[in-house]
Amino acid sequence: MNVVAKLGETAKSKPDRTAYIFGEKKETYGELQQKIDCFAGGLYELGVEKGDHVALLLGNTPHFVISFFGALKAGAVVIPINPSYTPTEIGYMLTNGDAKVIVADGRLLPLYEKMHELLPKVEHVVFCETEGQLHEPENLQIKAKLKSFTNLMKAVSRVSPELNEEDTAAILYTSGTTGKPKGAMLTHKNLFSNANDTAGYLTMNEADLVVAALPMFHVFCLTVCMNAPLMNGAAILIIPKFSPSAVFKLVKKHKATIFAGVPTMYNYLYQHEAADENGFASVRLCISGGAAMPVALLKNFEEKFNVLVLEGYGLSEASPVTCFNPFSTGRKPGSIGTNILNVKNKVVNELGEELPAGQVGELIVKGPNVMKGYYKMPEETAHTIKDGWLYTGDLAKRDEDGYFYIVDRKKDMIIVGGYNVYPREVEEVLYRHPEVAEAVVIGVPDPNTGEAVQCYIVPKTKTLTEEEIAMHCRQHLAKYKRPSSIIFLDEIPKNSTGKILRRALKDILANQS
Incomplete structure (x- = not known):
């Protein structure tokens, strides 16, 4: 299939059922x-x-x-x-x-x-x-x-x-945050299995209307908001470009039932002036992926809109979904959940050996959703896929119940005086401050410790000061994890899918120096 x-x-x-809504048109x-x-x-x-x-x-x-x-x-x-x-x-x-x-x-x-x-x-x-x-x-x-x-x-x-199921169906180019973009070859089997398993997990059915506000050229929207619903008789609400006001207006007008987005989209929706508790009244489920959602944002969004937000995990090379929080009971905020059907995740050390619960290592994935390789890049393929396992490049840990937690990108980890600092941990603390709208942390060279933590913040008000942030960090972080410098911005640079561009922040720093 x-x-x-x-x-x-x-x-x-079901020839007469609505497949999609676009503007005033239904097909x-x-x-x-x-x-x-x-x-x-x-x-x-x-x-x-x-x-x-x-x-x-x-x-x-x-x-x-x-x-x-x-x-x-x-x-x-x-x-x-x-x-x-x-x-x-x-x-x-x-x-x-x-x-x-x-x-x-x-x-x-x-x-x-x-x-x-x-x-x-x-x-x-x-x-x-x-x-x-x-x-x-x-x-x-x-x-x-x-x-x-x-x-x-x-x-x-x-x-x-x-x-044939092993024929290449699509080539999806990765965002290219390190070097040239790589074309992940996804087979018909990859696309079908992941869309089918995702739809089954989310119990998508004919009564659902799934909001496609994420870009369709991105694998998250392609699988979760297009392939999965259309394979199961659901309809999709196509929104040309994400804007909080358009989402609230169209969700309310058409009574959409499922919304999928990245954390920055949820942040914009939560803070938008048109947001009210009835904005997502028809929505039975929200899905977050693409990056780790700060726990404070997840809880605030759920309380404001009275809707369940489930975090999952995926990457282009895996079509993309590998993990999801349980739909009914047992959800753990801050985690990416457990293995979806037919897919296995595990955390390994540098030798590829599985680590016990609680230890941080690289997340690797195996299943019918894993790509056949990178187009015309055999060496990159061999480096990324070993013995059928896809090495994601993400640092993670697993708890005793089998829930996985993304700690950070392997390449984003900051080493301060020999100590590992995971940007997400620091960002979680920053998001707890009531005056912080957005926050991101990167590592910068330091003559004494090798690297130092630097944070960029979009404040909710212009009265927020560096000292207030520093005091907040002193209360919640060990000394080596605290930002050595704090920079306020009007906006955090992001790509078209809402993912934060850490490389662009380093360019800002280089231009300032």
Whole structure:
């Protein structure tokens, strides 16, 4: 079974059920399936064969849903790319990913005109008409490659190639926080197993309306907010771009039942002026992932909106979910929960030996959701996957009950005078201060201790002082864990999925010095 076949079964048995809501438009499963079939036929007419690579430079729109499933049905490998990346980043992923076809928002045509000479392997560019008609490019070579999404959809549905579970279905590029982004190859088995197990765990059903406010090109939204609900007859509420006011308005209007986001999104929702206790009245479950959620924020959010927030854990290389807190009873705030069905997590030392409860080591993962490897990077693959285990690079510990806790990224750990300092521990303390809106901690060079702790804070009020923060830290942290310097910012730099960019903070520091 694969996500394409499962969606086809849902469309056949429930053709009149709503598949998605976008703006004022609702589309049924039957209508969605027909468009997927036509898109697959259109790719066939363009000469796309099984195994060819189709890149999606699209935001949260029905175009993404249709293109993703249509390309998979045609037997292609899908490469979702953040359309707001720089030309250099996009060019690298298109070139490294050997894209044959690009499907893009029409507003990106000027970008393609500037970089088309650097993309000789791209044979066709399908532009989605989002704002009026596309302008006609003067370059005849470019013009010959351009195709209209609307015209492509006029194609006749054709018999699809057989999809094997070990065939690569998608290549998802990691955020590239260290070096060049790596393309994680996810198979049809990877995508199906993780979406199926996630949907089962969250008891997604026909009555659910899942909010897709996370970017669809990111694996979190792709699996949890798109594949999982559409495979189980639920509907998705597509929000083009996250904003607290839009989320509150649309959740209330359509009575959404499941919301998924990263901690920064929850922080924005909690602090927004439009927030009230009835804002999430219809929501039965909130899901948090992408980064560790401060316990104080989790508890405050739940109290304010009277809704359950479940933390989980995942990464692109694992399709992505590996852990979740129990849905009914036994949740432990601050933990990422326990193994999901069919997936095993464990904490190991430098030799790969499993550590006892309470000890910190690297989290490794094994299951049907683990990628087949990095595209064209055999050495990186061998370094990351050993004996079937995926080495995540995250530091974690396990308690006696089998709950896992992310301590920090292995590369983010700060060593102060020989002592290990985990940024998350310090950040948790900072978030407990009532005047702290956001906080992040990094390590900086220190001539005496090797490294020192530096913290960046977005205050709720302009009256907050460094001394108040220092006093707060003295009450709750050992001396070597306390920040040696405190910097106030108006905003913490983040990427498009809301993940904090620690590297950007180091750039700020370098520019100030």
